[in-house]
Amino acid sequence: MDSTAAVRRQLAALGSDSSxxxxxxxxLIGNFGNGNTGDEALLARTLQDLPDGSDIRVLSRNxxxxxxxxxxxxxxMSPLALLSSLRWCDAVAVVGGGxxxxxxxxxxxxxxxxxRSFTPSGTPCKGPR
Numbered sequence: 001m002d003s004t005a006a007v008r009r010q011l012a013a014l015g016s017d018s019s020x021x022x023x024x025x026x027x028l029i030g031n032f033g034n035g036n037t038g039d040e041a042l043l044a045r046t047l048q049d050l051p052d053g054s055d056i057r058v059l060s061r062n063x064x065x066x067x068x069x070x071x072x073x074x075x076x077m078s079p080l081a082l083l084s085s086l087r088w089c090d091a092v093a094v095v096g097g098g099x100x101x102x103x104x105x106x107x108x109x110x111x112x113x114x115x116r117s118f119t120p121s122g123t124p125c126k127g128p129r
Contacts, residue, residue: 011049023055030095033062
């Protein structure tokens with residue numbers, strides 16, 4: 001199976017099982033706004049592949065730059081912003097991977113395990129499609 005096609009299908013399906021009447025809220029997390037052209041390209045492509053009408057929020061190391069470059073709302077990469085964003089969203093997409101190496105704030109990774117494991121109602125999340 002083509003891994004690129006699989007990723008695109010997963011992005012297109014984000015939040016599709018949501019029972020809300022509002023737009024699906026998708027949180028994007030990555031090393032955006034940090035001066036890395038590759039990360040900015042990944043974000044630009046991810047934004048293109050998300051379902052139309054989605055409500056997007058990006059966690060970024062430089063929210064103002066991300067908002068300016070990509071015309072999407074962004075919040076700072078901090079534990080408090082992460083926790084409030086996880087409560088806000090229906091789906092999470094982690095884009096890239098270098099940010100999960102050395103230098104990552106320790107609390108940033110912990111809530112991702114919780115969000116991936118359980119929905120707000122406490123039922124287990126479905127695995128990747």
